Amino acid sequence: MSATAIPAEEIHPSLWRASQLARGRGRTVDTGYPALSVELPGGGWPVGVLIDLLVQQPGVGEMRLLQPALGLLANGPIALVQPPHIPDSLGLGYIGLSPDRLLQINTPNSSDALWSAEQILRAGSCSALLLWAQHTQSSSLRRLHLAAQSSETLFIMVRPLTAAQDSSPALLRLALRPSAEGLMVDIVKRRGPTRAEPLSISLQPTPVLFSRHARLSRRPFTEVIPRSLPAEVVA
Template identity: 40%
Template sequence: MPAALIAPQDLHPALWLGHQLGRARGDGVASGFAELDAQLPGGGWPRRALTELLLPQPGIGEIRLLAPGLAAAQRDGRLVMLFDPPAQLSAWALAQLGLDVAQLLVVQTQPGSGGHDRLWAFEQALKSGHVGALLAWLPPRLRPERLRRLQLAAQAHDGAAFVMREAAAAERPSAAPLRLSLRAAGPDALALRVLKRRGPPREAPIVLALPPVLSEAAWARRRPERTERAQRVPSLPVATFIDLG
């Protein structure tokens, strides 16, 4: 009697058939967008791995894209850390996206270090195992070996870890198991192209409707109480990294 055949994915979670999505280590972190989760191995943002987001420029909707997953980590009582955002963040706007700014720590590393401090601090946070979710804006033209170190460190992090990079990085190799290219698809929409995933390629972009963002004038017309509510939102806690070496 012939031995029963064993599917590759049953031998090891890192194996999968070419027409299937790979299985992540544990369940993925729900992105908050069902159409996106359906295209991600594990049904959400991967744990113990880097997710690389490539942007033509900051501020095209990446925070609105990630907010549901970051908020989920906070609901579990875990800290969310942001490393070197390229612009000042609005605590009020983050609160409107469901984030608890009291559980959101922004780390500003020393300028002029070529990104060394940023990478070191981000790597240590990944290794710590005490953070719920991490998000870092990486320096441009990052060497592949530096990204491999971050991916190795991410294997100790039971949560989502995101790195933001320039769009031109799509032409260079990356150790990140999940790579997505982002572009604006309207004032409140984002188009995601899957560049790399554990599974079959996907040519068509995934277009997502984002939570709407209104201008200051529009908010003033629609919400007279906006200023009073904004005053009740605490400011973002900011930590400055100091190299004591």
């Protein structure tokens, strides 16, 4: 058999041909959006790695994009670290995310938020972790990616769109922009060929999920106070 006929992943799991999507080495979770899943190695969100969602501003639809996958995960907690606004549990409940599964963690500064996220990943106690962050140093990203690799957690970092120009150890990076139908998704980085055209993802209308004026919920979120760290009081 010639060398060109040998699949790259048989030589080493980390290898893939530039013209083809890499085969997923680990577990993936279906995105719930066929047009997106077919463009991702393994056919879904990779578990146990760092995933970057790059947004113009928080709340453009990232929770609705992730909702089908979050609903497929085991009944472990879903941690929301440093969410941009007060989560509206009524809206989240409308799309099938039970407030009983959600842990909201607010910290005084970004360093404490990164520390909290790392401890969650190393503990492996949550099915999913969503971390909203601004400027993050490469060393911190590498620590989080390494911690994620030791877990079975779906780990998503939501960062500003301007971070797309920065390097990142994330195996998957998507840029999200709002559109009339839902989202335009640009694949910034994946284990496979470059895709020049954005994907159009239709999102069904839902109530506001993050709002500065969110209504009080009949069932409040579980507030987690990181050990030895002062936590911000959620009104």
